[in-house]
Amino acid sequence: MFQQRSNLFTGPPRMSTPVSVAGRPPRWVSRRRIFEQNLSELHKCRNLAHVKKFFAQILKSDRHLDPQMAAKLVSAFSLCHQMGLAVKVFAQFDEPNTHLYNMLIRAYVKNSQASKAFETFWRMQINGVPADNFTYPFLLKGCSGESCLHLVQMIHTHVEKFGFFADIFVPNSLIDTYYKCGQLGISAAKKLFSVMEERDTVSWNTMISGLARYGELAEARRLFDEMPMRDTISWNAILDGYVKAGDMNAAFQLFEKMPERNVVSWSTMVSGYTKVGEIDMARMMFEMMPVKSVVPWTIIISGYAQKGLAKEAIMLYDQMEEAGVIIDYGTVISILAACAESGLLGLGQKVCTSIQRTGLKCTTSVLNALIDMYAKCGRSDEALRIFNRMPEKDAVSWNIIIHGLAAHGYAGKALELFDRMKQDNFEPDEVTFIGVLCACTHGGFVDRGLDYFLEMQKAYGIVPKIEHYGCLVDLLGRGGRLKEALDLIHSMPMEPNAIIWGTLLGACRVHDDSNTTEVLGRLIVLDNYDSGNFSTLSNICSAARDWDSAASVRLQMRSSGIQKPSGVSSIDVDDEVHEFTAFDMSHTESNDIYKIVDTIRMDLGETLLGHGSRHQ
Template sequence: MRLREGVFVDSFSLSLALQACGRSVDDRSGKRVHTLAVKLGFGLDLFVQTALIEMYAKLGTVEAARNILDEMVQPDIVSYNVLLAEYVRVGEIDLARRLFDEMPARDVVSWNTMIHGHATCGNVGAARKLFDMSCERDLVSWSSMIAGYARSRQSNEALMLFHDMQLANVRPDGVTMVSILSACGDMGALGMGNIVYEYIERNKIEVDVKLGTSLVDMYAKCGDIDRSLEIFNKMGVKDVLSWSAMIMGLANHGFGELALDHFSKMVSEGIIPNEITFVGALSACSHVGLVDRGWKYFTSMTDIYGITPKIEHYGCMIDLLGRTGHLKEARELIRNMPFPPDAIVWRTLLSACRIHKNVELAEEATVNLLELEPHVDGNYVLLSNIYTQNKKWDDVASVRRRMRDESIHKIPGSSSIEIDNVVYEFIAGDRSHPRSREIYEMLAEMAGRLKLVGYKPLVSLVLQDMNEQAKEHGLACHSEKLALAFGLLSTAPRSQICIVKNLRVCEDCHLAFKLLAVIYERKIIVRDRTRFHHFSGGSSLEEGLMFYLSKIEHTLRLPPHLLDRGLDQAIKGELETLFLDKVIAKLGLCVSVYDITNITGGFISPGDGASTFTAEFRLIMFRPFVGEILSGEVEESDANGLRLSLGFFKDIMLPVHLLPNPSKFADGRWTWDYGGVELPIEKEEEIRFRVHSINYPPIPVEQDKDAKPFAPMVITASIDYDGLGPTSWWV
């Protein structure tokens, strides 16, 4: 650095030079400018000293910065605020608070700096105390406090403070709205999110990339993935965070293929993916079961983009391998991780072991998991369920004893639901709500309707030592069922219900929600800690049978003696005789007469005295969707393929061309040659398959005496995919 001859230097130019040295972290030049300032007689100048405070703090020597402040004859509030801001910037909150308390005077900048500092460090309580103490608040004060609540996931407090901000006539800006949208997304508060979006449009707040991305993220987290896509497509400029939010949202909603399409489009537009983008892409592969594609993305992180995979990326790959039955590969990947596996990794493996009934690997995962989380009840529940699946009752009892001896208590599940822009929270067995009596009456109604369609509670999920009736009651009072009951009471018929749960949705609630979506003709969306579950018309986008309600009108004759049972019961009995366990072309298999919505007629026929009625009613039908993955048993094998059974439905055909290649038939069974290892398909073995097609053959005019019974509905199955086939192949 050199000073030209004839150049006039004042305190202003020296201050600018010192600030430049600090911001460019140029220690050598900074000290030379400091020396020059002293030589020229500006060593005690207020502006120069303030600039020196900022420079030394940015150079990492906050002690030197404090020394300069202490040497100042009459430091003003700007000097104090500069050092205060630098303390906060480098995370020295205790030093900042000490300085704040020493200040002879404070302005709104001083208060805002401390509020922001405490909030950023996670001490939201201290930030709120300062916020309440401050006499003057501006937009920054409110935004900092709201952002602190949003970051610490105290979302309800963030929304309440936003309401107070509006009452105080402080107009929010885009930065405030980003925090509010984050809080709405965290709570799943779709109604409030809609209000915020309307506020943004009404007040013409500029929707830049950051705010647009926040809207995309909020709608995805609140369950409205269609609106999220709509806003994303309207954005004129998108950065990697925008694309990542959309990809993550689609993946979490189960739209894996669409998420990967967006990943490809992003790359084609020249946007380089980051760590978050790859979490979304790998999650999408996991939900769809694309093992090869998942490996491709995982290896491309290092090979193409120079991104070192973190534990989240390994976790996604382990989930993908585990879901598709590649348990050995998943275990090997854990061994080869460059860092110790955390509890999430071991729990992911344990969950895969439960799906594929691998007891040995489950026990290994549990040992490691309990070292990291010895008091988390869900880990014991998973292991117990695996023992139960494999009928290892002594081991089940051992797990229960260990839970009792070590005082392992269940983490209370909580579920929230938004009604009229107010979020209500429920815990299991909760009776604190003002409408508690109505909610439990609705629960009883739900249980009764579920029983009518053949639902049986999965009492094996309850590890507590209690009788079957108590276990059923405990399952019936899970927090998500209470939230659903309140939703059914509080929302219009056929409207969508969204529920947010703090833990994973249990298998029993998952099964019940499939049927309740049919029974009450609702679309139900449940967001748990891992993903979204969509139930519509009784169908979940995940594995499971598809049931739905079909409305039918039929005219029938009732003999007089049947009317002794009452008209409704008599007609229902006749309808069950006509339709139950029968196939209706294009509709599927009738599994239950759900209800009768209208009865007309009653005309008496001459001769036998029978009455003719026209009934409008609803049937619960079974018809899986193409692509759905089901579990059944091998019923029989022959040279043409296999016949599979679900117990109540046995016309599932697995033809030769949909077996994995190469397969051969010998000695009455099929065997898959997997790289030189022969994997057999045994009779009565559990098998996972994908629905390839559903057909309704025409009824034959006549049939040979030796022909197999006519099947009015035939499901064609396929197991030529990763993770499908006998479960014994993948354990």
């Protein structure tokens, strides 16, 4: 089963002979000394050129057969994402020792190949090489998600059997990993913590942040109050809990009480205020920060961008660059996502330029974020250009481009790409089909959409989620097949939510189907308190001149305390965002704007009624 060991670098192993330095000029000797000094740091070296240079030297002196040296090489190669080379170094050994196995396991995990890490672990077991207290934390780093729970439990059993709980790192990383395994991991984490004989600050902090992440704030707070020694991490963990729960008042109170605050504490507050929409408070916190890193800059810029406040976002972005802050993956992905959401093409292009200027590595994720930004900002051409040229697409790339094209009316092109995706052997997933159904909706291909919905289940075994039913309701609804849409809602295996009803309501409004509206009117008041739906419903009633019903819906809204914020449309012209509400006359150029809107309406009317091109 195991690969034949081969000596790929130097031919058959030779006896190691120390390189003599005698008789060399002093300069060489000193270089040699520097080489040896740097060699001791080799396992931390992230520069591939340097690592290769060292590697050449090591090969020359046959020291790659020294397990200690080989372990360093494996580690260095993994940092440079050269798993092929790391494996080759490892494969030089007939009987790798525990340390070498550990380094390979860690290498796989760091390069997101957790399954290979576990394969290595099994191989270690079969070959009778004992694991040690380092092996388990490395393996655990590769576990996350519900599917990993059984693996973590298996590791837990191993650890118990071989008595590695003595090293506090082991139970600590077990607790941490249990929390990464979803709801089911929580009780396991609690149980382990309760039986631990010794706990250090990390153990307590891991528990607190885990509980806070899952919203068990009271429990987290109890541990926080109970723990013997609190450090800044403990305070930050509980602070993060309040922020995640959206309770900025509690967060602020705690923040004020903190004995010391670091960049993370301040950033957590900035991010919290951003998330609850209090961008001015976020800005104040940001300005008050004594030290800023790239993270808070990213948070505040993304915050403005998300709100569509292009001018402020761009000003801050320029300030950040002037301050010499170096952008990283997080910055790029976070800001581009915000630009995509709000349609801020200007800022998105700035980020694109910065990527090129700083030479930030264009990973698939970075390119995906760029493509999504261009597509959502209406630049399908640029999105497609990058997509076509990207060296390694993943399923997400395909999903983004398909949905991007679909949402902007290029239904045919989107479906064409869906076919190409399958030809290129990418397995469509549940997100892909959202884009595909969206394409059918926008292209008016109702029956074809229904076929895809079946294909999704039959050919790919995807169980439709409520989002898919939402697409389907939209597809049928916009296609005027309201009865089928309503039947679909009734036959869904899950409870319809406000989004589903809203979609159908929207269709009723367009197609003026008062029968369905009646059914909906009854259903919607039962259990879906969505302000948008109430207001659509009342609009439908008004449009049907059923003033009594319209009034009763409005009344019901008021009595249930629902307020509908007015809908706005916005347009970004030279990074100035212009907002419009219905019957809005506040814009300085309102008259001209409405004239153009009327022209467009007439053009649309002609097209919809099939009068053909007016150039005929």
